Structures are given as structure tokens and as C-alpha cells.
Amino acid sequence: MATRTINGRRAVDRRGVAARLRVAYSTVNHWHRQRARFNFPEGVSCDGRDWFWVEEIDTFHTTHLAAKRAQLTTIDRSGDPDELVGSGTAAKILRYGSYRNLPDTLLDQADRTEKLPDGRIRRRWFRRTVWAVADARTGRQSTGRTLGITGPRKPHPYADDPRLAAAAALLAEATNTGQEARGLGVELARRLGIGERTAQRLLAAANSDLDR
Structure with a gap:
């Protein structure tokens, strides 16, 4: 992740966007590829890299989450809350x-x-x-591909999940210590207080991001 000041304005690169918004790097790439669809900031090119103004990224994220919430179905709030x-x-x-x-x-x-x-x-x-x-809930996951058009690979279902960072950190720990992958799902489930099935999916998604 990199942060720098350009013409007096704070900017972050793509990994900086991912870290700031707590999303996967692949999600940022997806937003940028289809920025006309998502209204993702254009950014500026400097030293051969894409940079994005911090205030524009924050505004984009607020608007993006609001739009996703608006897509959600209206839930039934009737009944006893303790039932x-x-x-x-x-x-x-x-x-x-x-x-x-x-x-x-x-x-x-x-x-x-x-x-x-x-x-x-x-x-x-x-x-x-x-x-x-x-x-x-924040909304439905971006599909990543327009029907009938061969395009970029779509992000995995956990692309916007903040728990992905914990899965990536655990994979890094295992790599640094030479630990086998077997048993990592149990450990991640314990750390996050989630089911082992979900933990395994998060690990697979995090590993997929590392391979990109």
C-alpha cells in the first residue's frame, strides 16, 4: 500500500484503496475496470501508477454503499423481537x-x-x-461480468468481506512459519467466531487474491 501527496492532495494507489475501504484488491480492480458503471473515480497517473484522491474515494464508497443498500429487499419487522x-x-x-x-x-x-x-x-x-x-447488509455482490460478453474475471463472493483481511493474515502467518494449510480453517473459525465452512471459503478467497 502506498500513500503520497500530489499537488497538495492526499492520494492512494489501488492497494491503498483496498486497505482504506477494507475490500479485496480484486474488487478495486473490478471497480476501476467498470468505473463508468460504478462511478469509480478516474484517478491520476503518476510514475507509472494509478493514484486516487482520498476524498473522492471516501465519497465514492459512501455513495456505493448507499446504492447497494437501496437494492436490498424490505424485510418483515412484525412480531415479537424475542421470539x-x-x-x-x-x-x-x-x-x-x-x-x-x-x-x-x-x-x-x-x-x-x-x-x-x-x-x-x-x-x-x-x-x-x-x-x-x-x-x-451492504447489498448484493457485484457480478463482475455483463451477460453475453466475455470480460474480466468476476470477484469472488467474499470480495467485499472485511473478514478477508483476517484470512489473508492467517495465510501469511502459516507461510512464514512453514505451517501446513490443514487446520487453518479451524483456527480462522475460532478467531472470528464463525462456522468452519465459512472460514474455509474465506481462506480460499484470500488465497485466490494472493495468486492474482
């Missing part, structure tokens, strides 16, 4: 067509869990928990 509900009702609260569409962020924050005889996990949430998770 425990299952996955089917949680999906209805979020206006999803099926419980299979429930996001990992909700699955990882179940207020009650029960292991069934067949090994599956039954999850239940207070209505207020479902509402809180919905309120924390």
Missing part, C-alpha cells in the same frame, strides 16, 4: 424464497443450535437477530 424462529421463518422475514438462500452471516449467528440424529444442525434465531443481520 425464536427457524430457518423457514427467517427466510420469510428476509423475503427470501427459500431457507436455502439464508446468508452465511446469519447461519453463523444462530442464537440456538440443536444437532439432529442425522447429523444436521437445526438453527434458531431471535427475530431481533435476523433484523440486525439484515440491517448490517
